[in-house]
Amino acid sequence: MFEQRPNRDSEIVLVGRSNVGKSTLMREITGHSVDTGQKPGVTRKPNHFDWAGPDFMVTDLPGFGFMNGVPEDVREQIKTDVVRYVEANADKILVGILVLDGKAAVDIIDRHSGPDEIPHDVELFHFLRDVDVEPVVAVNKMDKVDDEEERLNDICDRLGLYPPWQQWQETIAPISAKRGTVDALDEAVRHHLHEAGRDDLFQFF
Numbered sequence: 001m002f003e004q005r006p007n008r009d010s011e012i013v014l015v016g017r018s019n020v021g022k023s024t025l026m027r028e029i030t031g032h033s034v035d036t037g038q039k040p041g042v043t044r045k046p047n048h049f050d051w052a053g054p055d056f057m058v059t060d061l062p063g064f065g066f067m068n069g070v071p072e073d074v075r076e077q078i079k080t081d082v083v084r085y086v087e088a089n090a091d092k093i094l095v096g097i098l099v100l101d102g103k104a105a106v107d108i109i110d111r112h113s114g115p116d117e118i119p120h121d122v123e124l125f126h127f128l129r130d131v132d133v134e135p136v137v138a139v140n141k142m143d144k145v146d147d148e149e150e151r152l153n154d155i156c157d158r159l160g161l162y163p164p165w166q167q168w169q170e171t172i173a174p175i176s177a178k179r180g181t182v183d184a185l186d187e188a189v190r191h192h193l194h195e196a197g198r199d200d201l202f203q204f205f
């Protein structure tokens with residue numbers, strides 16, 4: 001289990017596979033510099049960012065899934081810890097941002113789909129819903145994607161959301177964290193904050 005969580009009433013979490021750009025997005029959201037672009041699997045512990053004032057934080061949870069040089073049992077443990085963290089704090093988590101690599105996600109999902117296998121990303125998406133955490137899928141690295149519409153429709157399809165993706169704009173947010181193009185995510189997050197009666201947090205998104 002992760003070490004002690006700071007005691008905050010409201011939280012937004014970032015979850016996703018290793019190397020999808022969670023730390024880069026965290027920096028973009030908070031303006032706070034964190035380690036990025038190092039060896040995959042660098043982020044093994046939650047990285048909390050606390051805003052002075054409101055009782056609110058954003059948490060970048062460790063990346064899971066394949067990481068070069070990280071043994072399978074360690075990867076599994078990280079995923080279990082992430083799931084437990086979300087489960088234990090679900091009543092405080094206003095939005096769960098599932099970060100995908102827009103260029104690679106569909107191939108990875110398809111490669112890991114089978115009769116006895118549910119891909120991590122699909123599993124996480126449904127898990128967030130099951131524990132009543134509103135999921136927003138940040139489809140990152142869109143600067144590397146040419147066939148944007150097709151890609152986003154495929155992602156919807158794999159997550160069980162009926163395409164076209166445009167009807168899911170509160171859930172599917174194409175972004176490029178590296179370029180600072182995150183408007184779609186801000187809007188989706190604000191939608192859920194509004195639904196939760198937390199317009200006071202709009203200033204952060």
Ligand SMILES: Nc1nc2c(ncn2[C@@H]2O[C@H](COP(=O)(O)OP(=O)(O)OP(=O)(O)O)[C@@H](O)[C@H]2O)c(=O)[nH]1
Nearest residue numbers: 018019020021022023024037041063141176177178
């Ligand atoms: N082209 C492109 N690259 C990006 C984008 N966002 C992040 N990256 C790159 O993707 C790599 C991984 O980014 P990180 O932010 O470290 O990813 P992470 O998900 O935190 O990785 P872990 O620490 O392994 O969990 C880095 O080389 C980033 O520069 C993006 O929007 N576009």
